[in-house]
């Protein structure tokens with residue numbers, strides 16, 4: 001089968017690999033119809049994670065079941081499914097409590113496992129024609145329709161970025177009427193904005209400096225803020241002051257609420273320096289979310305912070321140790337949530353919003369490619385050029401594949 005593998009910094013290769021075989025009676029084999037390239041894959045591509053060369057990558061996966069082990073009872077050959085990027089067992093302490101992003105049994109090196117990802121266990125990725133699915137009863141989400149239909153791309157986004165964006169909004173305590181600022185207009189930031197709007201937020205600001213991505217944020221109903229035009233936190237304070245209706249309803253003291261109730265860092269540890277975007281400033285987004293949130297507000301850190309980081313500039317950063325204004329966080333009594341998204345907590349509800357016509361996350365998809373074009377797509381997505389925002393790899397003749 002054809003698959004995309006990591007072959008060293010900024011090198012992805014498409015080549016033939018053996019088709020996976022069932023290893024346990026609880027496994028299934030999935031024939032992949034669509035697989036996404038994620039901003040998280042770029043950390044590996046950039047050499048910012050330790051990863052064995054030859055690893056098949058890709059954790060955003062959907063397709064049709066090709067074969068199931070003897071112990072699999074709820075899905076069968078021919079079923080159309082999407083996989084959460086987190087691989088979970090379903091029976092450990094954390095899985096029992098819905099924390100499938102911290103499954104205790106699937107990764108011998110820690111809590112949490114994923115397909116084709118550095119440090120996330122020995123699982124091959126799904127930017128490939130076939131992928132092995134452990135604990136298939138627990139990890140497959142059943143889908144209606146047929147491959148290549150009007151929902152294919154929406155359903156693919158249920159593997160990661162739609163539930164991840166939604167989780168970011170949950171971590172930042174977004175609820176009806178609240179004000180939200182999101183740093184990063186990549187797929188995660190855009191779908192965090194979309195989720196915040198679905199949850200009823202009254203004002204949603206999205207910060208980035210990539211024109212196409214800011215335009216997409218506007219199309220989704222958010223207010224774009226370009227950090228190349230000046231300090232984005234100050235820009236948000238100013239925009240909020242222009243809102244006459246809100247300003248006129250302030251009681252004494254509320255002039256101190258210049259910022260927002262909820263902030264989301266959808267950038268992570270490869271953030272650009274606002275003042276000099278050619279340079280990296282690893283805590284730029286983290287610093288900004290702390291500044292922009294009003295006292296007693298909430299922060300969701302959904303952009304990744306990973307260690308070890310072989311590409312970091314100093315020994316602390318290589319170990320993921322950063323300085324940031326903890327005293328401000330404490331003084332403002334902010335709450336902060338972070339980590340991988342527990343995709344399975346949300347994916348079936350979000351699927352039902354899609355099926356019932358109430359959500360269309362595939363609005364953010366910019367490119368649909370054949371697997372042979374994956375190396376070029378990695379390169380362009382990594383440089384954030386030519387409008388590369390969300391790239392989906394398509395396999396086979398989807399209409400006939402049903």
Ligand SMILES: NC(=O)c1ccc[n+]([C@@H]2O[C@H](COP(=O)([O-])OP(=O)(O)OC[C@H]3O[C@@H](n4cnc5c(N)ncnc54)[C@H](O)[C@@H]3O)[C@@H](O)[C@H]2O)c1
Pocket residue numbers: 038039040041042043160161164183184185186187188189207208209210213227266267268269270271272273274284285301302303304339340341384
């Ligand atoms: N926690 C999770 O479960 C989870 C899941 C998926 C992705 N992620 C992470 O989310 C982050 C975003 O990924 P993505 O897929 O959206 O793609 P992405 O990496 O392309 O998005 C990052 C965006 O941030 C922008 N950016 C850089 N510096 C900035 C700054 N100082 N201020 C504002 N914006 C800035 C970039 O221009 C880019 O558009 C990555 O770190 C990724 O690893 C986390």
Ligand SMILES: [Zn+2]
Pocket residue numbers: 038039040041059085160161
């Ligand atoms: Zn991802």
Ligand SMILES: [Zn+2]
Pocket residue numbers: 088089090091092093094095096102103104105106
């Ligand atoms: Zn578990």
